[in-house]
Amino acid sequence: MKAHSFALRKAVAVLAAASLGLTACGSSSDTDAGGGGGSSSAPIRALLNAQPATLDPIVGARSAQVVWATMLEPLVHTDDELEPDKTGLVTEWTRDDPTTWTFTMREGVTFSNGEKADAAAAANTLLLSRDTDASILKSYFANVTSVEATDATTFVVKTKSPQYDLPNLLTTVYLVPPAYYEEKGSEGFAAAPVGTGPYVLDKVQAGRSISVKQNPDYWGEKPANQGVVFTWSTEASQRLALLQSKSVDLSFDLPPAQVAEAEKAGIEVVSTESAMKIIAFLDSTKAPFDDAKLREAAALAIDRDAIVKGIFDGNASADGGLLNVKPGTEPAEQVEADPAKAAELVGGDGPTVPITYPAGQYTNIEEVAQAVGGSLEQAGFEVKYQPVDYGTLVKQVIGRQLNGLYIFAGVPNVAVPDFFASGFMKTASITGNCPDPRMDELTAKALEQDDAAAAQSTYDELNTLGVVEKHCYVPLYRQTYSYGLADGVSGTVYSPLNAVDFTQTTH
Incomplete structure (x- = not known):
């Protein structure tokens, strides 16, 4: 391989x-x-x-x-170390003060329909990402108070509180043409995308x-x-x-x-240990996992090492952390499987746990769902499997329509811990499965640091709170991605x- x-x-x-x-x-x-x-x-x-x-x-x-x-292209490109660089549509940025960033656009670029790919287009795309109800990136830009194109190549972003990762976030914002997107709407644009x-x-x-x-x-x-x-x-x-x-x-x-x-x-097969992390999310807002004891039981029941060995023959990496984004990094603390304690916490006939997963979306996902369900059954839970297509799962997650446990991939478009923290751990996040003011405060505190290194201790604390103490997230493994040529x-x-x-x- x-x-x-x-x-x-x-x-x-x-x-x-x-x-x-x-x-x-x-x-x-x-x-x-x-x-x-x-x-x-x-x-x-x-x-x-x-x-x-x-x-x-x-x-x-x-x-x-x-x-x-x-x-389409992201506003900011990334380098070999997964860090933002200045070779793409955005060619320069400066942090003018703790809450103000200035970005410079490449001159002379146009969309394939002839519209200018200028600072006004960048500002419009950022505001769409912040303000569109169904925006997949909405939670990441909630701190942004204004985006203004001051001239054809310059746009200024202001935030309510300091946010160190704005250049990183722009690596996952894909530039769309303002007039065409407004004319066509989301469905029309999706039917015939126009980019640079x-x-x-x-x-x-x-x-x-x-x-x-x-x-x-x-x-x-x-x-x-x-x-x-x-x-x-x-x-x-x-x-x-x-x-x-x-x-x-x-x-x-x-x-x-x-x-x-x-x-x-x-x-010829090419295999790469990816940053895609398969995670079991427990919804703490609804029964049965509004009971903290049952969340802990579920977390202790699931053996990620057994999943990696038995289903993937070692061709995946067991990972018990949520916010350790880059491959090769480990969390400060994690939960180890303890089936006996899990059964003790359930204490006999446990409640039914729906397990929702995207059929066919991730490698061997059906077997993974069955393994997770089997572990829960051994602990005393009843299990109900709910396979759905991926698009339906996304809508159900965003619409807060699920209870129990659902399996969803965390894909860090941006190689900083906040991509998962803001995406999954804040009250106003993609999943919203574990609302807790302490996690909101820690997420905000981390962003106020000068950079990711300065924020690491806060992310360690946040990971421990969400994964180890509250048991809202059961990280399973990082996928090894393979394709044939x-x-x-x-x-x-x-x-x-x-x-x-x-x-x-x-x-």
């Missing part, structure tokens, strides 16, 4: 974080799309594990980012494929290929079969069994933040 180092191409980074889901099918266009450098007129055929729920980055969970990030990226939309075949082709007016280095056709299959065996039959060039999200089969057949295919860059750069892929 070949290990892939993360090497972002600075001039053309098309990055973000996503829990991948795509397809495989025929070509959308065999004609040259213009620009330079394509090694073949045929586009790259990329097979994903699920159909993208939406291509609107304002409201969309980052699972579809792998597709829209070919056409190296590709533009070519064709959508509803339920079958999405294809992109070279953007002839891209401001950066032109792609080495003419485009990408995305198709999807939720069946891992089918994803491997399509790769073996040479019907696709890349097949993403191969589970361990398919990895072994592919390697035995001589197919057809003969002669090379140049795809996959990062630990589950981002894919197709611009140098050739076949």
Whole structure:
């Protein structure tokens, strides 16, 4: 199994974080799309594990980012160390005072529909991210009081209280054209995205494929290929079969069994320990887990090491921390499995626990859900499995429609602990499953520090409170992400933040 180092191409980074889901099918266009450098007129055929729920980055969970990030770009690019750099649409920033940041936009960039990709567009996108009711990033920008474009290349962001991570957060804000987005609305934009990226939309075949082709007016280095056709299959065996039959060039999200089969057949497999963390969320606002004793029992019942060994044959990394974002880091404290104590806390006939999970979205997720459920049953709980599609799960989580336990991936689009703290731990967060003024205070306190290093002790305290003391979160493991390459295919860059750069892929 070949290990892939993360090497972002600075001039053309098309990055973000996503829990991948795509397809495989025929070509959308065999004609040259213009620009330079394509090694073949045929586009790259990329097979994903699920159909993208939406291509609107304002409201969309980052699972579809792998597709829209070919056409749209984040305001700030990231470097090899997953830190923000100044090679993208934003080329400079300064912190004028503890609550004021000034950002400078690259001059002369336009959206593919001709609109200016200027400071006003950046300000509008940030305000959409803050103010849109369904915005997936809403909680991250709640501290922002104003965003103003002071001239064509400069926008100023002011916050209520100090916030050290604004440049980091802009690495997951994808620039949208103001007039077009207002005209089309979220659904219309998702049907035909317009951005500044190296590709533009070519064709959508509803339920079958999405294809992109070279953007002839891209401001950066032109792609080495003419485009990408995305198709999807939720069946891992089918994803491997399509790769073996040479019907696709890349097949993403191969589970361990398919990895072994592919390697035995001589197919090149690339595996990366990702920052995607699979987490069991316990809803403390509703029965049965409004009872702190039952939350503790559930946390003690689940054996993450057994899941990694039994389901993934070691091809994942057990991780008991929530806020240790980068691979290789460990939490200050974590909960260790103790089935006997879990059963003692339940004390006989336990309540029914619904276990909701996104069927087909994450590698081996059905087996993981069954393992979690089996552990709870051994502790004395009754279990009810509720598999749903990923888009439905996102809506149910955001709409506070779930109780019991649900399994959801934490995908750190931004490599700072606040991405999980603000995303999952604040009262006004994506999940909102563990409202507690102390966690709100600690999240705010961390952001007021000068940088992530100065905030680390506060994040350790916050992790211990939410995971070890309150048992609202049961981190399970970091996923090792594997994908297969057809003969002669090379140049795809996959990062630990589950981002894919197709611009140098050739076949």
